[in-house]
Amino acid sequence: MAARERVPIRIGHMTSEYRYGDAIRESATRAGVTFERMTEIPFPGLAAPQSQIALPVLFGGRTLGVLFAESNETMRFWYDDEDALAIVADRVGALVSLLQQEGTANDGGVIESADADHGRTVTVRHYPADNSIFLDHDYLIKGVAGAIFWKLATEHIRDGRTEFTNRELRLDPALRLPEYAENLEARLLLLQRRLAERNSVIQIEKRGRGRFRLALDCRLALEDLEGGALGTPAA
Numbered sequence: 560m561a562a563r564e565r566v567p568i569r570i571g572h573m574t575s576e577y578r579y580g581d582a583i584r585e586s587a588t589r590a591g592v593t594f595e596r597m598t599e600i601p602f603p604g605l606a607a608p609q610s611q612i613a614l615p616v617l618f619g620g621r622t623l624g625v626l627f628a629e630s631n632e633t634m635r636f637w638y639d640d641e642d643a644l645a646i647v648a649d650r651v652g653a654l655v656s657l658l659q660q661e662g663t664a665n666d667g668g669v670i671e672s673a674d675a676d677h678g679r680t681v682t683v684r685h686y687p688a689d690n691s692i693f694l695d696h697d698y699l700i701k702g703v704a705g706a707i708f709w710k711l712a713t714e715h716i717r718d719g720r721t722e723f724t725n726r727e728l729r730l731d732p733a734l735r736l737p738e739y740a741e742n743l744e745a746r747l748l749l750l751q752r753r754l755a756e757r758n759s760v761i762q763i764e765k766r767g768r769g770r771f772r773l774a775l776d777c778r779l780a781l782e783d784l785e786g787g788a789l790g791t792p793a794a
Contacts, residue, residue, distance in 0.1 A: 561613035562625050566767065567641050568613045571634040610635035614644050618652035618719055626651060642726045642769055653718035680778040681760060685709045687783065694761070700753050704746040706734050711773050716781055725769040747771065 561568045608629035616624040626648040628636070684693040690705035691698070700708065707728060714720045728743055729736060736743055751763040760776040 561615050562622050565615045565617065565622060567615075567645065569636050569641060570611045572609065605629050605631060609633040612636040612641065612644065614641070614648045616648045616652045616655070617722060618656040623652050623655050638768065642724050645722065645724055645770060646727055649720045649722045650718065653720050656719050679760065680780050682780045682782060683712050684782045684784055694759060697757070699757070700750060703734065703736065703742070704750045707746060708750055710734065712779055712781055715773055715775070716779060721773045721775070722766065723771055723773065
């Protein structure tokens with residue numbers, strides 16, 4: 560189900576339906592009913608797990624596999640576990656794909672993504688002095704939202720990631736986020752709106768509680784420029 564729907568699945572009482580099915584078969588057998596036993600899907604690990612969680616391993620629009628965990632405890636996996644495993648699944652997907660396809664870098668300091676499905680290349684220019692971001696030569700955003708966008712773009716280039724979580728952004732000291740949680744949500748919403756207003760080939764899409772996706776219809780080329788951007792409007 561996780562692979563087919565491409566979403567995380569958490570189950571807190573895994574064995575109840577299996578017990579119910581076994582009870583029906585045993586009752587039928589005692590009553591003299593004979594039938595060919597159905598082929599069952601065996602548990603991949605624990606004999607009788609109480610909780611299971613599965614997350615799709617995705618990269619470049621493809622499902623590469625499923626990250627799976629289980630426990631003898633009921634209701635063992637919660638949102639924090641799901642967020643943490645989502646980061647692991649993203650890393651696994653990127654590493655598997657990088658074995659097949661790697662990014663390239665030219666001598667001018669521009670690093671490009673190696674997504675062969677998209678012909679157009681958008682240059683993302685970053686000015687560290689105020690975290691201003693330009694898409695090609697057009698100003699997009701700056702400040703905290705600019706730092707967030709640069710993190711997403713650089714991790715996509717480096718690891719091939721497109722799936723991210725709010726939690727990992729909050730825990731990243733490089734972003735220097737204020738202590739208030741709502742500040743991150745506001746910055747993400749602002750960034751999402753700026754990209755949508757420009758009908759950009761780069762968008763941010765919500766993927767569930769505390770998760771979002773960097774949706775790309777292009778290749779990326781990154782330029783990290785020193786000295787800051789002059790004359791950019793306020794974010």
